[in-house]
Amino acid sequence: MSVALFEPIQLRGVTLPNRIVVSPMCQYSAHEGSANDWHLMHLGNFSLSGAGLLINEATAVEPEGRISPGCLGLYSDENEAALLRVLKFCREISDIPIGIQLAHAGRKGSAERPWEGRGPIAEDDERSWRTEAPSAIPMAKNWPKPHALSQKEMARIQASFVTSAERAVRLGYDLMELHYAHGYLIHEFLSPIANQREDEFGGSLRNRMRYPLALLKAVRAIWPKNKPLGVRISATDFADGGWQIEDSIELSNELQALGCDYVTCSGGGITFQQQIELHPGYQLPGAEAVKRETSMPVMAVGMIRDPKFANEIIQEDKADMVALARGMLYEPRWPWRAAYELGVDISYPPQYERSMPGAWPQAYTEMTDK
16 A cells, blocks of 8 residues: 555655655754764664654854754864764664754854753853844844844855855765754844845845845755755744745745755744744644645644654645654654554564564564474
8 A cells, every 4th residue: 555654755866765754853962063972872763763864953054053052063174073973873774864954043042952041141151152143133132132244244154054065065965954944044034023134135025035045056056966955944933024934935936946955844933922823733834835836845844743644744745745853752763653553564674673563473472482
């Protein structure tokens, strides 16, 4: 029986064996941007998840582009060597395609780790740094005012994205995703809530898209032609006067014209005043609209934890892939359960085959026969 969730999908020269994606998930556990044993365990674990694609957490292109001092980076030789160690380990135990998400936190940077308060680090704390944004508008009243980027500084950050992408090429990642969502720097350029510039990068939708599009074009120019390049967007800000789904449709068309291969439709993050009603698939309307109104392949996210629901999303052509984050953290073998509940036979690492549904009685019989 053909089950949509477990059908392969081709993105340029990369074939994903199914439509399940391990979403990028910040771990806040790096040292000066470098991955360590935690990342080895974390990504190694998901390498054996049965998903069709594994994407590294948001990875900063500059030290000041990190969300917290514990965030991952790819801006130094030390960062690159540390990730090479992790990737080598993952590839020794699995053939899962692995991607990386490049990011810059913008005005939401210099923050405490979630379990240490999540808010901004005090400006007189030696761990803090000056944040940057399209406009000098703080995230909230208790957040510091970011430095408004000059065009020269914007060019520097774009060059940092390109340099980090070149490092990712050397590391041999199969896919790259650029982070244009969740209120971080590139989303800040897109949203009128954070972008109040008076030059050609602010004001109209066309102007607010100018820098994100130029960034995609620059990265696509050095990223291998046979490898997919995607973008994660906030399909809506969930806030009055902010970025809307109609804007995401236009952006997606422009991204595709420049060589973008898919968009992940997330949402929110630009303001604490957002109004979100949480429920399974709460971000699906954005993915559906982009899928319906463009020819861009779409990845859906947002509390998609029921295998039948995930399969319906693909089967009913609401999205092309589904990505799980918190659900996968809680249940790292979620694809195994999804396959079982949907009646699909999948392969398991031979060391784990005795855990397969139906294998226990056989193993018990073989053991007692002896």
